[in-house]
Amino acid sequence: MDFLESDEHRDLRAAVGAIAARFGGDYYVEHARAGTPCDELWSTLGDAGFIGVNVAEEYGGGGGGLVELAIVCEEIANQGAPLLLLLVSAAISAEVIGEFGSPELRKEWLPGLASGRTKVVFAITEPEAGSNTHRLATTATRDGDGWVLRGTKHYISGVDEAAALMVVARSGRTSDGSPLLSLFVVPTDAPGLVRTPLPVDILLPDKQFVLHFDDVRVPAEALVGEEGAGFRQVFHGLNPERITGAALGVGVARYALRRAAEYAATRRVWDVPVGAHQGVAHPLAQAKIETELAALMTHKAAWLHDHGLPAGEAANMAKYAAAEAALHALDVAVQAHGGNGVASEYGLLPYWGLARLLKIAPVNREMILNYVAQHSLGLPRSY
Numbered sequence: 001m002d003f004l005e006s007d008e009h010r011d012l013r014a015a016v017g018a019i020a021a022r023f024g025g026d027y028y029v030e031h032a033r034a035g036t037p038c039d040e041l042w043s044t045l046g047d048a049g050f051i052g053v054n055v056a057e058e059y060g061g062g063g064g065g066l067v068e069l070a071i072v073c074e075e076i077a078n079q080g081a082p083l084l085l086l087l088v089s090a091a092i093s094a095e096v097i098g099e100f101g102s103p104e105l106r107k108e109w110l111p112g113l114a115s116g117r118t119k120v121v122f123a124i125t126e127p128e129a130g131s132n133t134h135r136l137a138t139t140a141t142r143d144g145d146g147w148v149l150r151g152t153k154h155y156i157s158g159v160d161e162a163a164a165l166m167v168v169a170r171s172g173r174t175s176d177g178s179p180l181l182s183l184f185v186v187p188t189d190a191p192g193l194v195r196t197p198l199p200v201d202i203l204l205p206d207k208q209f210v211l212h213f214d215d216v217r218v219p220a221e222a223l224v225g226e227e228g229a230g231f232r233q234v235f236h237g238l239n240p241e242r243i244t245g246a247a248l249g250v251g252v253a254r255y256a257l258r259r260a261a262e263y264a265a266t267r268r269v270w271d272v273p274v275g276a277h278q279g280v281a282h283p284l285a286q287a288k289i290e291t292e293l294a295a296l297m298t299h300k301a302a303w304l305h306d307h308g309l310p311a312g313e314a315a316n317m318a319k320y321a322a323a324e325a326a327l328h329a330l331d332v333a334v335q336a337h338g339g340n341g342v343a344s345e346y347g348l349l350p351y352w353g354l355a356r357l358l359k360i361a362p363v364n365r366e367m368i369l370n371y372v373a374q375h376s377l378g379l380p381r382s383y
């Protein structure tokens with residue numbers, strides 16, 4: 001055991017890496033270019049127990065936590081296959097249903113999440129609310145024994161691959177007018193739920209959707225945890241999303257830097273390899289330092305979450321640092337390749353959009369800076 005990882009963690013890293021390496025960057029890029037999900041990789045990882053590594057053993061999961069899930073995310077991305085849906089299905093949905101779901105909800109959804117055979121994606125973002133969760137306008141209204149959902153969500157990933165969505169909706173207001181949020185698990189084939197693809201110019205295997213909830217009825221059992229406790233429950237899922245997002249960024253950065261180092265060590269246009277020039281080596285080294293610092297903070301955030309300690313600050317900092325590191329690493333990796341940096345054969349630019357996305361989603365960098373300014377530095381709230 002070193003000070004961060006046990007022998008089991010190292011074994012997990014090696015086993016996940018070995019599977020992901022069999023698929024590798026070419027497999028991922030092919031699917032990202034075609035816009036088709038990486039089903040074979042997902043199911044192979046699921047069969048090996050790695051998609052559900054953080055689900056409790058009684059539901060067929062690995063009985064681990066976010067430290068283990070972050071290792072999975074980091075290692076697959078390190079082999080060039082960053083699976084974005086792990087952030088929503090494995091990190092948010094499995095964590096929130098596992099922590100707050102009723103025994104019935106857990107029995108219904110956790111075995112599939114544990115095996116990786118079922119995906120439950122996550123729907124919070126709305127066109128008019130954006131980063132301001134207090135403005136969410138999708139409503140959940142009691143109707144007899146159940147609930148009726150009305151409203152619109154957008155940029156919801158992987159709806160076509162998922163059996164259900166975890167939806168954040170307004171189910172009431174406090175006396176001072178603040179919204180009370182509740183969470184519901186809604187089957188993707190629920191009558192009244194209409195999805196429309198939302199095209200983006202990022203190469204991703206998974207598609208994004210606009211969702212209209214047109215009087216979507218769900219039974220009382222679809223409610224996750226307590227009515228009106230949505231904010232607290234959602235935050236339990238958003239830290240895991242940020243932590244796994246950070247892990248994905250760290251993995252992408254390591255992948256790009258490894259590829260760049262290999263290239264720079266062999267490409268000769270003068271008497272020495274291009275990597276012998278400090279103008280090439282130093283930017284790669286700088287990005288490597290940024291990446292490993294981001295990895296440390298990612299591990300800290302995952303550890304805090306698993307120990308039931310406040311993880312918001314570390315999760316935000318990890319996501320911020322990893323997004324910056326990933327984009328910078330790709331940039332210097334492309335530069336080290338010269339013209340080949342943009343060639344399809346070298347497959348670096350297909351990761352650009354994902355790395356850029358990590359500065360916007362799951363939470364944008366400005367909201368993280370707001371958080372750190374306010375909570376870490378005690379500055380006045382700016383918005």
Ligand SMILES: Cc1cc2nc3c(=O)[nH]c(=O)nc-3n(C[C@H](O)[C@H](O)[C@H](O)COP(=O)(O)OP(=O)(O)OC[C@H]3O[C@@H](n4cnc5c(N)ncnc54)[C@H](O)[C@@H]3O)c2cc1C
Pocket residue numbers: 088121122123124125126129130131132154155156157158200202208357360361362363364365366367370383
């Ligand atoms: C490819 C993709 C996949 C996604 N997948 C999902 C998903 O599966 N589920 C889901 O629910 N959502 C998803 N999202 C949505 C994503 O989480 C949001 O886009 C993100 O949180 C930012 O919200 P917004 O786009 O509404 O930006 P806005 O809130 O409109 O903000 C625009 C910009 O203004 C700035 N800004 C906003 N508020 C402040 C402030 N208070 N202070 C300073 N600056 C500010 C930021 O720079 C921000 O980037 C996805 C988005 C994309 C692009």
